[in-house]
Amino acid sequence: MSQIPMTVQGAEALRLELHELKSVKRPIIIQAIAEARAHGDLKENAEYHAAREQQGFCEGRIQDIEGKLSNAQIIDISKMPNTGKVIFGSTVTILNLDTDEQVTYRIVGDDEADIKNNLISVNSPIARGLIGKTTDDVVNITTPKGVVEFEITDVKYI
Known part of the structure; x- marks a missing residue:
């Protein structure tokens, strides 16, 4: 992947979003999955499936941000x-x-x-x-x- 031009402010905004996803949202989703699992049967457990879907979106966004930051050419x-x-x-x-x-x-x-x-x-x-x-x-x-x-x-x- 080629270098992606990015301003200092843009890179900082992505780092803040990444920190928020990893330290706040990820633990909340993990807790929601654990609570939904405790309800029993996972086949028909809408809360569990919703939490897993949310986890997929969160992890995808984390990977996306990490990829952008690793290929960023930060220009000040x-x-x-x-x-x-x-x-x-x-x-x-x-x-x-x-x-x-x-x-x-x-x-x-x-x-x-x-x-x-x-x-x-x-x-x-x-x-x-x-x-x-x-x-x-x-x-x-x-x-x-x-x-x-x-x-x-x-x-x-x-």
Whole structure:
């Protein structure tokens, strides 16, 4: 598996989730399985089957997170000199030249992307259009509504 780019914050969030799954959820599920087993016949024991299913989801997520962390290339943008160039991890403010609407995005890894918090995937059309450009550049980005012209007004490495 190839390296997966990830911000420091994204890696920390995955580590916290992994810790929560291993130290809190896993023991709760194990306890639920033990209690359901105590009820007797396992063939028709819905609580037991539900707990086992929950255990499968939990263990699958643990393996998924461990795999992502082991293949992560953690990039700390705050330690890089700000050249004004849009790169992975940078926070970019763009101005829609048609509507004069200004929006700020942070370019992050696929697993960290959350459009509600203005975190966009490095593989998204907007990020791909911005990567490599610098402050004051005008870029044309294909969106579902068609091609939109944006001006990069600010690039921060935070």
